[in-house]
Amino acid sequence: MxxxxxxxxxxxxxxxxxxxxxxxxxxxxxGFEAQARRAGEANNExxxxxxxxxxxxxELASSLNDDEAVVLVDHNEESQSFDQIDYTKxxxxxxxxxxxxxxxxxxxxxxxxxxxxxxxIAKMFFEKKIEISEIVAQMLMAxxxxxxxxxxxxxxxxxxxxxxxxxxxxxxxxAENFVAEMFKAKSSLEGISVEDIIRIDYKTFxxxxxxxxxxxxxxxxxxxxxxxKSEIIQALINEKIAAKLDYIFFMVVDILKQNCxxxxxxEKEIELAARVFGGELGEQEMLLPGVVxxxxxxxPQLTExxxx
Amino acid sequence: MxxxxxxxxxxxxxxxxxxxxxxxxxxxxxGFEAQARRAGEANNExxxxxxxxxxxxxELASSLNDDEAVVLVDHNEESQSFDQIDYTKxxxxxxxxxxxxxxxxxxxxxxxxxxxxxxxIAKMFFEKKIEISEIVAQMLMAxxxxxxxxxxxxxxxxxxxxxxxxxxxxxxxxAENFVAEMFKAKSSLEGISVEDIIRIDYKTFxxxxxxxxxxxxxxxxxxxxxxxKSEIIQALINEKIAAKLDYIFFMVVDILKQNCxxxxxxEKEIELAARVFGGELGEQEMLLPGVVxxxxxxxPQLTExxxx
Numbered sequence: 201m202x203x204x205x206x207x208x209x210x211x212x213x214x215x216x217x218x219x220x221x222x223x224x225x226x227x228x229x230x231g232f233e234a235q236a237r238r239a240g241e242a243n244n245e246x247x248x249x250x251x252x253x254x255x256x257x258x259e260l261a262s263s264l265n266d267d268e269a270v271v272l273v274d275h276n277e278e279s280q281s282f283d284q285i286d287y288t289k290x291x292x293x294x295x296x297x298x299x300x301x302x303x304x305x306x307x308x309x310x311x312x313x314x315x316x317x318x319x320x321i322a323k324m325f326f327e328k329k330i331e332i333s334e335i336v337a338q339m340l341m342a343x344x345x346x347x348x349x350x351x352x353x354x355x356x357x358x359x360x361x362x363x364x365x366x367x368x369x370x371x372x373x374x375a376e377n378f379v380a381e382m383f384k385a386k387s388s389l390e391g392i393s394v395e396d397i398i399r400i401d402y403k404t405f406x407x408x409x410x411x412x413x414x415x416x417x418x419x420x421x422x423x424x425x426x427x428x429k430s431e432i433i434q435a436l437i438n439e440k441i442a443a444k445l446d447y448i449f450f451m452v453v454d455i456l457k458q459n460c461x462x463x464x465x466x467e468k469e470i471e472l473a474a475r476v477f478g479g480e481l482g483e484q485e486m487l488l489p490g491v492v493x494x495x496x497x498x499x500p501q502l503t504e505x506x507x508x
Numbered sequence: 509m510x511x512x513x514x515x516x517x518x519x520x521x522x523x524x525x526x527x528x529x530x531x532x533x534x535x536x537x538x539g540f541e542a543q544a545r546r547a548g549e550a551n552n553e554x555x556x557x558x559x560x561x562x563x564x565x566x567e568l569a570s571s572l573n574d575d576e577a578v579v580l581v582d583h584n585e586e587s588q589s590f591d592q593i594d595y596t597k598x599x600x601x602x603x604x605x606x607x608x609x610x611x612x613x614x615x616x617x618x619x620x621x622x623x624x625x626x627x628x629i630a631k632m633f634f635e636k637k638i639e640i641s642e643i644v645a646q647m648l649m650a651x652x653x654x655x656x657x658x659x660x661x662x663x664x665x666x667x668x669x670x671x672x673x674x675x676x677x678x679x680x681x682x683a684e685n686f687v688a689e690m691f692k693a694k695s696s697l698e699g700i701s702v703e704d705i706i707r708i709d710y711k712t713f714x715x716x717x718x719x720x721x722x723x724x725x726x727x728x729x730x731x732x733x734x735x736x737k738s739e740i741i742q743a744l745i746n747e748k749i750a751a752k753l754d755y756i757f758f759m760v761v762d763i764l765k766q767n768c769x770x771x772x773x774x775e776k777e778i779e780l781a782a783r784v785f786g787g788e789l790g791e792q793e794m795l796l797p798g799v800v801x802x803x804x805x806x807x808p809q810l811t812e813x814x815x816x
Contacts, residue, residue, distance in 0.1 A: 293607075296614050303607045304815075305808045311617035327635045500613045507612075 202269045204234040204291075207261045208317075209275035210282060211402045212238050214246045214382075216274040218343035219317035220258060222336050223273055223294065226321060229330045234271075237261035239282035243400045244392070248385035249342045253335055264289055274317040276301040276309075279404050294320055296355075297495060300406075315353065315360035318343025322363045337371035342382065349418065349455050350379045353493050383455060387419040394431045398439065398450060405499060407506040410446035413439065414502075416494050418453040422461065425452050429463065433484055436465045447472060447502075453492045460491040462498075476505045510577045512542040512599070515569045516625075517583035518590060519710045520546050522554045522690075524582040526651035527625035528566060530644050531581055531602065534629060537638045542579075545569035547590035551708045552700070556693035557650045561643055572597055582625040584609040584617075587712050602628055604663075605803060608714075623661065623668035626651025630671045645679035650690065657726065657763050658687045661801050691763060695727040702739045706747065706758060713807060715814040718754035721747065722810075724802050726761040730769065733760050737771065741792055744773045755780060755810075761800050768799040770806075784813045 206223045208216025220236035227234035236258040242250075250257055261282040264270065270285065271292040277300040278287055292308040293301060296317050301309075312320055318340045325332045332340070344364055348356040351364075368375065392400070402415035415436070417425055425432070432450065440448040450463040462477070464470045464484050473479070479486040491497045514531045516524025528544035535542035544566040550558075558565055569590040572578065578593065579600040585608040586595055600616040601609060604625050609617075620628055626648045633640045640648070652672055656664040659672075676683065700708070710723035723744070725733055733740070740758065748756040758771040770785070772778045772792050781787070787794040799805045 298613050299601075299607070299609050299611045299615065299617060301607050302610075304811050305606050305804065306604050306619060306621040307607065308621065309607060309617050309619035311614060313614040313616065496613065503612050 202267045203265070204232050204271055205237055205261065205264060205268050206234055206271040206273060207237040207239055207282060207285075208273045209277075209280040209403065210239045211399055212240050212242060212246070213274075213401050214243070214249060214346035215316045215318050215343045217242055217246050217258065218249070218339045218346075219273040219294070219321050221255065222318065222321045222325075222340050222343070223271060225333065225336045226325055226328075226330060227271070230328070237282075241400075243386065244388050244390070245346060245382050245386035249339070249346075249382060252381070253338055253342075255335060255339065261285075272301075273321075276311070277403075277405070279406070294324070296320060298500070312359075313355075313357070315351075315356045316344045316347035318347065319357075319360045319363050322367055323359070326363075326366065332367070332370055334370055334372070337367045338373055341367050341371050341373060341375065342378065345375065345379050346382060346386075349453075349492060350383075352455070352458060353496075355493050355496050383420050387421045387424070389424055394428055394435050397425065397428070397432060398435055403494070404443070404445070405503065407499075407503040408508070410506045411444065412502060412506070413443065413445045413448040414451070414494055414498060415449070416451040416453055418455055418492070420454075420456050422452050422454045422457075426461070429485075433463060433465050436463065440465065447506075449473075449498070449502075451491075451494060451498065455492070458490060458492055460488045460497075462486045462488055462491075472502070472505065476501050510575045511573070512540050512579055513545055513569065513572065513576050514542055514579040514581060515545040515547055515590060515593075516581045517585075517588040517711065518547045519707055520548050520550060520554070521582075521709050522551070522557060522654035523624045523626050523651045525550055525554050525566065526557070526647045526654075527581040527602070527629050529563065530626065530629045530633075530648050530651070531579060533641065533644045534633055534636075534638060535579070538636070545590075549708075551694065552696050552698070553654060553690055553694035557647070557654075557690060560689070561646055561650075563643060563647065569593075580609075581629075584619070585713070587714070602632070604628060606807070620667075621663075621665070623659075623664045624652045624655035626655065627665075627668045627671050630675055631667070634671075634674065640675070640678055642678055642680070645675045646681055649675045649679050649681060649683065650686065653683065653687050654690060654694075657761075657800060658691075660763070660766060661804075663801050663804050691728050695729045695732070697732055702736055702743050705733060705736070705740055706743055711802075712751070712753070713811065715807075715811040716816070718814045719752065720810060720814070721751065721753050721756040722759070722802055722806060723757070724759040724761055726763055726800075728762075728764050730760050730762045730765075734769070737793075741771055741773050744771065748773065755814075757781075757806070757810075759799075759802060759806065763800070766798060766800055768796045768805075770794045770796055770799075780810070780813065784809050 224236040269291040532544040577599040760769040
């Protein structure tokens with residue numbers, strides 16, 4: 201039996217790292233030799249959660265050995281995987297994003313339009329009747345609460361709420377308190393450079409024939425990010441040139457007010473945003489009330505406009 | 509709640525029609541308004557099974573209404589879907605083939621490298637603890653036995669065998685007898701033209717920048733097909749030209765001897781087959797001992813060679 205490496209996307213968010221760790225428990229209990237990895241530096245929220253729960257941060261993913269197969273969690277797009285990945289070694293995808301991967305033969309794939317990959321891992325534990333340890337139940341709750349912005353994101357489903365309750369029968373945590381601490385850690389700019397702000401939750405997408413970068417910063421304190429807006433815009437322009445992107449966007453998401461300031465670095469982005477979202481245009485930004493989800497409220501709309 | 513149309517691939521085989529009918533029961537019991545459809549004329553094996561079990565043949569799929577969403581079973585490649593399909597309406601994929609579909613947002617997807625889509629539907633019934641009716645259990649057994657060639661195909665997994673036993677606790681059929689009758693019906697050329705022989709289990713694939721057609725005829729009586737070989741080769745050449753294909757192949761699979769005569773219509777096909785399979789070359793054909801599965805033993809190998 202080959203060894204299984206479980207790994208989320210580059211610029212990992214909490215769900216991407218936690219779903220890998222939880223899947224390690226799932227696959228281990230199913231009899232596989234499984235190891236979680238991370239595809240980049242974890243953010244302050246993830247670090248806070250793992251420290252609080254006393255769980256070790258997974259090692260950085262690196263080149264795969266011949267006997268290693270891959271489980272992709274929380275993504276299925278090659279540009280979002282760690283650089284040394286070999287997609288012919290992917291044997292399983294567990295994700296809640298749009299379908300992108302093409303394979304030469306059948307693999308295992310479990311994708312649902314659910315609030316988090318952590319939700320899906322929880323569901324698989326329950327379906328397969330595999331016992332969840334208290335610590336993994338706590339982690340999965342944190343993953344769901346993080347990715348759904350405490351069940352407020354439009355990506356949230358009834359299943360997420362039910363799974364959260366089922367997990368808490370094992371985890372027994374004070375969810376409200378836990379979330380407040382998580383969001384405080386997420387919003388902290390301690391030790392974070394301007395380059396980090398755009399990199400920490402950043403993804404690139406193929407939209408029609410365009411390469412598009414979309415970063416997001418979820419925070420309870422948008423003003424602390426807005427203070428650095430001109431520097432951030434310059435860093436986005438640098439990234440757009442360096443990565444030969446056709447478009448780059450950056451979302452400053454106010455978790456509490458449930459809105460997004462979409463930073464627009466140039467004429468192309470302003471024109472596209474005006475056409476697609478039609479929000480109120482400010483100085484190189486557009487305010488989008490109610491918009492908090494890149495996956496549901498930004499990427500499909502841009503993809504549709506750029507695929508025509 | 510929108511209405512769900514469940515449909516398999518064009519040139520439907522038994523698994524493609526039976527998994528749609530069984531999924532109709534699954535989704536109905538989950539509270540959806542669901543209807544199975546077929547994407548073409550059923551083959552003699554499928555007709556035999558449905559007649560024997562007293563189940564109505566699903567209606568032909570046609571243009572979708574605005575309130576209809578689609579569940580794809582047994583395929584996820586647009587070229588294999590019925591012509592009037594709108595892929596933006598696909599909400600669920602249940603399949604056991606390579607991953608090909610790209611979507612603009614997340615949908616439900618359940619793919620496994622398992623012997624049949626019927627196996628996967630059975631698994632979903634058991635996971636979701638939905639009661640299977642006797643008739644659907646019988647149909648799912650037929651779907652598994654058909655697609656795995658009575659558990660002899662290399663696509664067969666341990667799960668298929670376990671599911672077959674679990675289904676038979678409800679279905680209570682004499683599987684050996686049932687299979688013998690199924691294969692007799694499958695091998696019958698009654699009412700079958702040469703064009704039907706290549707069309708009945710025929711699929712096209714994108715391989716690198718090539719469009720490739722691969723038909724297969726599974727039979728206990730290969731000699732009855734081989735008698736028509738020159739006519740079949742001419743019909744394949746006609747199809748290759750009409751559909752602007754780069755390559756076309758046709759497999760005559762001997763279910764009992766477990767081998768395949770691969771018909772080769774021209775120089776390009778002969779060169780590629782020699783390079784990829786290296787089998788013994790006959791008169792416009794190559795004998796491939798042990799090869800019975802298009803999905804596992806033909807398509808990945810051709811795809812790899814044509815993607816370089």
